[in-house]
Amino acid sequence: xxxxxxxxxxxxxxxxxxxxxxxxxxxxxxxxxxxxxxxxxxxxxxxxxxxxxxxxxxxxxxxxxxxxxxxxxxxxxxxxxxxxxxxxxxxxxxxxxxxxxxxxxxxxxxxxxxxxxxxxxxxxxxxxxxxxxxxxxxxxxxxxxxxxxxxxxxxxxxxxxxxxxxxxxxxxxxxxxxxxxxxxxxxxxxxxxxxxxxxxxxxxxxxxxxxxxxxxxxxxxxxxxxxxxxxxxxxxxxxxxxxxxxxxxxxxxxxxxxxxxxxxxxxxxxxxxxxxxxxxxxxxxxxxxxxxxxxxxxxxxxxxxxxxxxxxxxxxxxxxxxxxxxxxxxxxxxxxxxxxxxxxxxxxxxxxxxxxxxxxxxxxxxxxxxxxxxxxxxxxxxxxxxxxxxxxxxxxxxxxxxxxxxxxxxxxxxxxxxxxxxxxxxxxxxxxxx
Amino acid sequence: xxxxxxxxxxxxxxxxxxxxxxxxxxxxxxxxxxxxxxxxxxxxxxxxxxxxxxxxxxxxxxxxxxxxxxxxxxxxxxxxxxxxxxxxxxxxxxxxxxxxxxxxxxxxxxxxxxxxxxxxxxxxxxxxxxxxxxxxxxxxxxxxxxxxxxxxxxxxxxxxxxxxxxxxxxxxxxxxxxxxxxxxxxxxxxxxxxxxxxxxxxxxxxxxxxxxxxxxxxxxxxxxxxxxxxxxxxxxxxxxxxxxxxxxxx
Numbered sequence: 124x125x126x127x128x129x130x131x132x133x134x135x136x137x138x139x140x141x142x143x144x145x146x147x148x149x150x151x152x153x154x155x156x157x158x159x160x161x162x163x164x165x166x167x168x169x170x171x172x173x174x175x176x177x178x179x180x181x182x183x184x185x186x187x188x189x190x191x192x193x194x195x196x197x198x199x200x201x202x203x204x205x206x207x208x209x210x211x212x213x214x215x216x217x218x219x220x221x222x223x224x225x226x227x228x229x230x231x232x233x234x235x236x237x238x239x240x241x242x243x244x245x246x247x248x249x250x251x252x253x254x255x256x257x258x259x260x261x262x263x264x265x266x267x268x269x270x271x272x273x274x275x276x277x278x279x280x281x282x283x284x285x286x287x288x289x290x291x292x293x294x295x296x297x298x299x300x301x302x303x304x305x306x307x308x309x310x311x312x313x314x315x316x317x318x319x320x321x322x323x324x325x326x327x328x329x330x331x332x333x334x335x336x337x338x339x340x341x342x343x344x345x346x347x348x349x350x351x352x353x354x355x356x357x358x359x360x361x362x363x364x365x366x367x368x369x370x371x372x373x374x375x376x377x378x379x380x381x382x383x384x385x386x387x388x389x390x391x392x393x394x395x396x397x398x399x400x401x402x403x404x405x406x407x408x409x410x411x412x413x414x415x416x417x418x419x420x421x422x423x424x425x426x427x428x429x430x431x432x433x434x435x436x437x438x439x440x441x442x443x444x445x446x447x448x449x450x451x452x453x454x455x456x457x458x459x460x461x462x463x464x465x466x467x468x469x470x471x472x473x474x475x476x477x478x479x480x481x482x483x484x485x486x487x488x489x490x491x492x493x494x495x496x497x498x499x500x501x502x503x504x505x506x507x508x509x510x511x512x513x514x515x516x517x518x519x520x521x522x523x524x525x526x527x528x529x530x531x532x533x534x535x536x537x538x539x540x541x542x543x544x545x546x547x548x549x550x551x552x553x554x555x556x557x
Numbered sequence: 558x559x560x561x562x563x564x565x566x567x568x569x570x571x572x573x574x575x576x577x578x579x580x581x582x583x584x585x586x587x588x589x590x591x592x593x594x595x596x597x598x599x600x601x602x603x604x605x606x607x608x609x610x611x612x613x614x615x616x617x618x619x620x621x622x623x624x625x626x627x628x629x630x631x632x633x634x635x636x637x638x639x640x641x642x643x644x645x646x647x648x649x650x651x652x653x654x655x656x657x658x659x660x661x662x663x664x665x666x667x668x669x670x671x672x673x674x675x676x677x678x679x680x681x682x683x684x685x686x687x688x689x690x691x692x693x694x695x696x697x698x699x700x701x702x703x704x705x706x707x708x709x710x711x712x713x714x715x716x717x718x719x720x721x722x723x724x725x726x727x728x729x730x731x732x733x734x735x736x737x738x739x740x741x742x743x744x745x746x747x748x749x750x751x752x753x754x755x756x757x758x759x760x761x762x763x764x765x766x767x768x769x770x771x772x773x774x775x776x777x778x779x780x781x782x783x784x785x786x787x788x789x790x791x792x793x794x795x796x797x798x799x800x801x802x803x804x805x806x807x
Binding site for chain 2: 143149191192201
């Protein structure tokens, strides 16, 4: 059996069983199954939103067929277990690209919809769900419902964490690209204000994102590398998106390998690695979008206890106060935080009732799991985010409180009306204690 | 790899995981495909996937391989639809429950029928047509389980081992007509057929197995282990003397 864990390898959960769903012409009779069910494909959600402790998992990784591709209009229909890597392998040579890609290509279409994922072009394109034109949902009543964006059930399913039924297939609108390259620019910035200044130029570029050194303090707080780019033709070979990584972390590293010292050295090296403050290059799209896919099972570096990723969004404030406060809290806490990713979300409205992205600054930080110290810090950060009127991303979460969840997602009551009662997850039971 | 954009390929049991992945490799090269399978709904899903992936044409026919007349008709239909064949790939099979077979003649015979007799029912008309055309390749999935009988799996092993011998003879016969016969021996592959087995480090993904099969067929290999590392493993297993082997619990 495959290991059915989440990407952060925390928390542990044991499903009561796993039912593979392989053929859309033979959907499982969900109503007859014991207990609750939840779809599982790639397991790239970080926390417990893809886990169903004590319940059944519906493994859709073999529900992986393409159905239809209109090459003139750029409309693709495929089953829910198809990975974004498979789609890119097919469409990029034909001049089409996914409208939104996250930081890994190993996510399924069903997962991309259920988490209403975003990418480096959120400021222009919004979320993945905004480009889905149709999807078919299998409900536990046995009904199969084809939903379009004007359905309330569609709005509940996009970003709905897999709780409205089993997505069987979806139709996605792709976008034209001039080639498989990215013309990119990397700019070193010295502090948080310098980042905010750079972010004002975001609209001129399709993709923008910044890496920030979370361990830098004082004057250097918020220093980092800003990356921006646009699609471009590419001379020379393009790495295939479906080829597995050449490097792999073979086993769990000793707990504590990633500590303040090692991460500090890494961050310093990463910050300094770039000669000069600006660099331009045309690179293949795979390493630009998916640098961490280059090493398989890299999360093993965090050791057996796993890690937590914390991603929040806070509305813009003059001077970026909430983001500054969050960086200060992290830096003061002494928790070893590694790579942090900072980006400005645009004002494109997310279609989902529980979609996470909204206008403002979003920050994602990895923390090795060190028990109550880590959890205490993240509760502090939640308070800052709530105060600022922001939200924390369920796809990355393993610990937020029910009260925080309610505060972050005002669409929750409308969502709950559409939820399929047969579907549940460890996450849902944790944040929706009723 | 030689270009196979004009390849006309018949795949029997095309909805099996390994065959569907092999078909994807052919589709990516623009091949013309004729697929058969037991279940029409599944067959259509696989066919649509292959069309999107670049297959020039995909025809399908529902086929119950235990009906030998249907086997003959399917071969004729594929030959007519594609105007001849370059590759015939026979990939269907079932993994029977050894314990149940031991208690049931009917179960054992049914397993032998699907895994051995039905394949012969297909290979006989295929061989005659390929021999007359003096061109092409017949590829058949057997199994590492056919290399030596083991107490846990010998009904399946016997069918696959028998098939192995049949293919040896056929290869010898068709060699003189310029037709290749490829024996494909997968080890453990992570597919619905093996869902009941415990996963271990020797398991390969269906994707990897399918690509290896495509490569072996295109290179007209005589006997290919899938993945390759089963060749030395099975060499060792075959090399054990019987007086030792019979004592093992395998």
